[in-house]
Structure formats: structure tokens, C-alpha cells
Amino acid sequence: MSLVNICMKSSALNDIKDLGLNYTLSDDSLNVIVNDLPYDYDHSIIDPDMQFCHILGINWDDVYNIELLTTEA
Numbered sequence: 001m002s003l004v005n006i007c008m009k010s011s012a013l014n015d016i017k018d019l020g021l022n023y024t025l026s027d028d029s030l031n032v033i034v035n036d037l038p039y040d041y042d043h044s045i046i047d048p049d050m051q052f053c054h055i056l057g058i059n060w061d062d063v064y065n066i067e068l069l070t071t072e073a
Contacts, residue, residue, distance in 0.1 A: 002036035003069040006053070012062040019057050029064065036068065 008016070008030040016023050016032055023032045037055055045051040049066045053059070 001070075004034055004036050004052070005067045005069050006032040006034065006058065007064040007067070008032060008058070009062045009064070012059065015059065015062070021056070032058070033069070 010025060010028055010030050013023070013025065013030055016030060021032050021034060023030055025031075034056060037052055039048050040051065043051050045054050049063075050060050052066065053063060
């Protein structure tokens with residue numbers, strides 16, 4: 001299974017708590033670790049990162065970056 005780290009603005013903390021996602025909070029950023037999701041080629045959102053956030057219910061405007069952490073061989 002692959003894990004993804006979403007680095008976000010710390011102001012999104014309440015939204016992340018409401019979504020029930022696991023997170024760590026540092027001074028100015030929020031890191032949310034979630035399982036990777038498959039890309040849906042038929043989805044109306046073409047950008048893979050934007051689509052990923054949309055499916056999770058995360059506001060794209062709060063995201064700094066998205067990083068793949070692990071993959072299985």
C-alpha cells in the first residue's frame with residue numbers, strides 16, 4: 001500500500017479534524033498522511049493532485065504540496 005503526505009496550511013486544522021484524518025502539526029504547516037487512491041481517468045478533475053484532494057474532501061487552496069511516501073514492490 002502506498003501512503004501520501006499532504007502538507008497544508010495550519011489554518012486547515014479544523015477541516016482535517018472534521019474529516020477524521022490523521023495529521024501532525026508543526027509551527028506553520030499541517031501534515032496529513034493518507035492511503036493513496038487510484039487516479040480516475042473519467043473524473044471531471046484532470047489534475048491528479050487536485051482530484052486526490054477533491055475525493056478526500058480537502059480544500060485544494062490549503063495545500064502546499066503532496067508527496068508519495070511509500071510504495072510496495
